[in-house]
Amino acid sequence: MRQASDFVMYALKKNNINLAYEVAITLMNNRALKIEADSIIAHFGNNGVVAQKFISAGILTGKLHTVFHGYEISEYESISFWKQEYVRLSEKSNLLPISNFWKNRLEKWGAKSTSITVHRMGVDIHKFDFKDRPLSKQIQIVSVARATEKKGLEYAIKAMSHLDDTFHLSLIGGGALEDKLIQMSKELGVSHRITFHGPKTPQFVKETLDNSDIFLLPSVIDSMGDMEGVPVALMEAMASGLLVVSTFHSGIPELIDDGINGFLVPEKDPESIAKAITKITTLESLTNIRTEARIKVEKEFNSRTLAKELYEIV
Numbered sequence: 001m002r003q004a005s006d007f008v009m010y011a012l013k014k015n016n017i018n019l020a021y022e023v024a025i026t027l028m029n030n031r032a033l034k035i036e037a038d039s040i041i042a043h044f045g046n047n048g049v050v051a052q053k054f055i056s057a058g059i060l061t062g063k064l065h066t067v068f069h070g071y072e073i074s075e076y077e078s079i080s081f082w083k084q085e086y087v088r089l090s091e092k093s094n095l096l097p098i099s100n101f102w103k104n105r106l107e108k109w110g111a112k113s114t115s116i117t118v119h120r121m122g123v124d125i126h127k128f129d130f131k132d133r134p135l136s137k138q139i140q141i142v143s144v145a146r147a148t149e150k151k152g153l154e155y156a157i158k159a160m161s162h163l164d165d166t167f168h169l170s171l172i173g174g175g176a177l178e179d180k181l182i183q184m185s186k187e188l189g190v191s192h193r194i195t196f197h198g199p200k201t202p203q204f205v206k207e208t209l210d211n212s213d214i215f216l217l218p219s220v221i222d223s224m225g226d227m228e229g230v231p232v233a234l235m236e237a238m239a240s241g242l243l244v245v246s247t248f249h250s251g252i253p254e255l256i257d258d259g260i261n262g263f264l265v266p267e268k269d270p271e272s273i274a275k276a277i278t279k280i281t282t283l284e285s286l287t288n289i290r291t292e293a294r295i296k297v298e299k300e301f302n303s304r305t306l307a308k309e310l311y312e313i314v
Helices: 002-013 017-029 045-057 076-089 100-109 153-160 178-187 202-210 232-240 270-282 287-300 303-313
Strands: 035-043 060-068 094-097 139-144 167-172 194-198 214-217 243-247 263-265
Touching (some): 035 045, 139 153, 139 270, 153 167, 153 270, 178 194, 214 232, 214 270, 232 243, 232 287, 243 270
Parallel strands (some): 139 214, 243 263
16 A cells, blocks of 8 residues: 555656546555545645545545645746646635735636635744844855755855955855856855855754844746745744845745835846845844844744634634
């Protein structure tokens, strides 16, 4: 049974719904697979589509709630394969997009509005100590992100070429583009002001955040259409009292109110990134911005509160 179930999951990952469905039906007929529940929560739209098919076939029982995060509703290939399936899913399942941005997209495609409820991802606010501190003599900028296209790290590096030696950037996280980014920093003559840490432990990340001034995440739509949801890394930084700079991208403006609890710039615009960072250093007081950021996370992105809301939904 375990091997057959694993094969079903493999087929799903390969977007082969029909194969996964046929294997699952065979398992059900042999009484090797049947799951009963009051509620079923499927993360990512494609998993929700398949879960609903299993419910229709009697393999699963329970009310289905599907959480939409990011790539499955933005990546061009995923959209072409799953878009109409999501619309049909809304007739039978609750859809829980993590942002109004995704809610609007689902509705634009024709999904049933009454089946859609925005349910955000969040952080445990109690794990992050809020600190209101003066800026460092050399401004410490940090990005914690995988070195992939949609994280926009190349624009963080390019922004450093518009800033002087009083700014330093730390990049934490490995990825396919790391070597390319290192080479770019050398070509731009800013490698002496950028530290590439690669993947690090949570403790290292926490210590680096505690000693940083600005958290930078210049997210972009990548060449495959992939987009962020609402990055948890930004929530964590805001809860900790870091000043955040990000982009007008996907659901990020639902977290960051430009000029109030952080700063937003257009995508792929290193000069605007540099201007936003420079602006931070000219402000007389940063306490209000830090405080507003913490309050926003506490009120709207608090995982404990969101867990209670999810319980009420399901």
